[in-house]
Amino acid sequence: MQGVVIVAEDRLARRPGDYERFVEAITYQDGRVFADARGTKDLYSEDTESMGLFGAVISKMEVRKMQRRMRRSHRMRAEQGLPVGGTRPFGWKPDRLALDPQEAPLVRQAILDLIAGRSLYSITNQWRQEGVKTSLGNEWLPSSLKLTVQNPRVCGWREINGELVRDSTGNPVVGQWEPIVSPEQWMAVKNIFDARKGHFIYRDGRVGHILTPDFREPNYLLTGFLRCGRSKPDGSLCNASLRVTHSKDCIQHIYLCPTKTAGGCGGVGRRGDMVDLYISEAVLAKLEEVQLAASADPVEWSGKAEYEDAKSRLEELRVQWTAGNITNELFFSVAPDLEKRIARLRTEAQNFTAAAQRRQARSDTDITEIRRRWYLAEEDGGLPLTIKRSYIREALLAVIIYPSGKGRRKFNPDLLEPIWREG
Numbered sequence: 001m002q003g004v005v006i007v008a009e010d011r012l013a014r015r016p017g018d019y020e021r022f023v024e025a026i027t028y029q030d031g032r033v034f035a036d037a038r039g040t041k042d043l044y045s046e047d048t049e050s051m052g053l054f055g056a057v058i059s060k061m062e063v064r065k066m067q068r069r070m071r072r073s074h075r076m077r078a079e080q081g082l083p084v085g086g087t088r089p090f091g092w093k094p095d096r097l098a099l100d101p102q103e104a105p106l107v108r109q110a111i112l113d114l115i116a117g118r119s120l121y122s123i124t125n126q127w128r129q130e131g132v133k134t135s136l137g138n139e140w141l142p143s144s145l146k147l148t149v150q151n152p153r154v155c156g157w158r159e160i161n162g163e164l165v166r167d168s169t170g171n172p173v174v175g176q177w178e179p180i181v182s183p184e185q186w187m188a189v190k191n192i193f194d195a196r197k198g199h200f201i202y203r204d205g206r207v208g209h210i211l212t213p214d215f216r217e218p219n220y221l222l223t224g225f226l227r228c229g230r231s232k233p234d235g236s237l238c239n240a241s242l243r244v245t246h247s248k249d250c251i252q253h254i255y256l257c258p259t260k261t262a263g264g265c266g267g268v269g270r271r272g273d274m275v276d277l278y279i280s281e282a283v284l285a286k287l288e289e290v291q292l293a294a295s296a297d298p299v300e301w302s303g304k305a306e307y308e309d310a311k312s313r314l315e316e317l318r319v320q321w322t323a324g325n326i327t328n329e330l331f332f333s334v335a336p337d338l339e340k341r342i343a344r345l346r347t348e349a350q351n352f353t354a355a356a357q358r359r360q361a362r363s364d365t366d367i368t369e370i371r372r373r374w375y376l377a378e379e380d381g382g383l384p385l386t387i388k389r390s391y392i393r394e395a396l397l398a399v400i401i402y403p404s405g406k407g408r409r410k411f412n413p414d415l416l417e418p419i420w421r422e423g
């Protein structure tokens with residue numbers, strides 16, 4: 001909530017104490033606005049309270065003053081880069097400055113895994129199995145992990161009311177505690193979650209459309225990627241998404257085109273283990289190719305000069321204004337535009353850095369290690385299915401499976417056609 005506008009006072013407060021409670025609630029956070037028919041009112045100022053239509057109680061005023069002092073001290077400590085009270089943040093020792101040698105590496109790995117495409121659900125699951133508890137001794141939930149990794153504290157920054165605490169030049173204040181990851185890594189994670197707002201998130205981390213959620217959790221490597229390549233009488237492809245099925249005489253799963261009533265043609269099926277193996281190899285080969293390309297070209301953000309220029313111009317403007325060399329009128333007509341431009345460029349810079357970070361993470365990833373872990377069982381250190389699926393998703397859009405003719409035939413990889421993502 002940013003504020004409240006009321007059109008009729010009697011709708012706000014009917015009984016004694018209503019107004020009091022309302023002021024209490026609205027001033028609980030700094031920066032909210034209030035307006036009634038007569039105009040805006042600063043509910044944070046004592047004046048308004050003493051004018052209070054419904055008789056403000058002095059003791060309540062005192063409480064509010066105290067709360068305000070506390071909030072101010074919070075902000076001041078934040079601006080000085082000092083940690084504030086409250087629950088011990090997971091990853092740090094009780095002094096909130098030094099890293100906890102057990103917890104910090106877990107947070108770091110979780111952030112790297114999230115950037116690589118692993119889901120909150122999968123990480124939480126692993127932590128619960130390993131007996132990792134929150135700093136209050138509770139079981140981890142995807143929601144609590146999300147709060148932890150999204151908190152800018154992990155990279156040494158601080159947030160108040162959802163905004164980064166910045167110094168006078170607009171740069172985030174760096175805290176005095178040891179960071180767990182770099183600001184770029186934190187931004188990469190933050191961007192992942194911001195991009196998903198308002199969308200349905202699958203348990204493997206995929207972003208779905210809110211209107212067509214698919215609640216089934218895929219248990220197979222290629223569920224959702226495979227398409228039927230059988231030609232229909234009119235010459236077009238069936239293109240139905242293949243389902244997984246099992247048959248009595250085969251321990252392996254089978255990918256199968258659904259029946260006509262289920263929207264397919266029922267005419268294509270293939271041994272699951274062989275398809276999984278062949279597509280895994282194709283994707284791993286693609287990853288190696290991408291890694292080579294990524295390590296070759298480091299790119300610089302094209303807006304850097306404009307950003308620096310805008311920042312120094314604003315700073316110069318401030319200096320001149322403070323010195324009285326330019327009028328208020330000029331300052332306030334120019335400064336807001338400049339500030340807006342700086343904010344836009346800052347967002348651009350963050351997005352660019354996050355993208356670069358993901359590219360870097362990809363090129364830093366040791367493909368031989370991925371290849372080794374790809375075929376191991378998860379309990380032996382193998383990659384979780386969600387991670388493998390995210391590598392596949394990054395590499396390809398779909399795989400078309402062409403019919404192999406009647407009866408059981410020898411597996412022919414030429415009848416699988418991966419549709420690779422561009423670029």
Ligand SMILES: [Zn+2]
Nearest residue numbers: 228238257265
């Ligand atoms: Zn089909």
